[in-house]
Amino acid sequence: MLLFVKHRYLKAVFCGLVFCASFAYPESDITGRWITIDDDGETQKSIIELTIEDGELSGRVVEILDKRQGNAPTCKKCQGANKDQPILGMLILRNFSLDNNVWEGGYILDPETGKEYRCKLELVEGKTRLKVRGYLGFAFIGRTQFWEREPSQDINLRKWPLY
Numbered sequence: 254m255l256l257f258v259k260h261r262y263l264k265a266v267f268c269g270l271v272f273c274a275s276f277a278y279p280e281s282d283i284t285g286r287w288i289t290i291d292d293d294g295e296t297q298k299s300i301i302e303l304t305i306e307d308g309e310l311s312g313r314v315v316e317i318l319d320k321r322q323g324n325a326p327t328c329k330k331c332q333g334a335n336k337d338q339p340i341l342g343m344l345i346l347r348n349f350s351l352d353n354n355v356w357e358g359g360y361i362l363d364p365e366t367g368k369e370y371r372c373k374l375e376l377v378e379g380k381t382r383l384k385v386r387g388y389l390g391f392a393f394i395g396r397t398q399f400w401e402r403e404p405s406q407d408i409n410l411r412k413w414p415l416y
Contacts, residue, residue, distance in 0.1 A: 283305075286303075287312075287403065288402075290399060300315050300403060301313065308350060310350070311347045311348070311349070311359075312346030312347075313344050317340065317341055326340045326364075327339055330366055345361060346359060346372065356373065370395065371390070372387045377399070382401055
């Protein structure tokens, strides 16, 4: 009888730990490399790598896919420190924090216009697409793009076997 109780207790503790662990790292699902898609819904522009440091999400251009502006385009219309700097390596997403499965409070830089917008990020369609909503002032006045997870990154980080 004691062995049965001990086994049942261990099983309950294990299930509790698994349950808690499934909520411990929801933000890690968004990290990785994302292919930006132009407003036409087809043209792949660049690859952005999203990282989290100290609970804040940021994103940097790690590859330029659309070569219409040359192999090493610069941010000609940017202001301040980004003025005339290479777009490759540029930090274009910054200061996001997670709130109810939506990354908010951050900013996105559009290197084509040099303008910075408020932004929200949300994983959609089984975490394979990223809804990117840039706006001025109010979220309902803005523009939405859908980025795709780079195929080599297309994994669901929370699908691990539960024994």
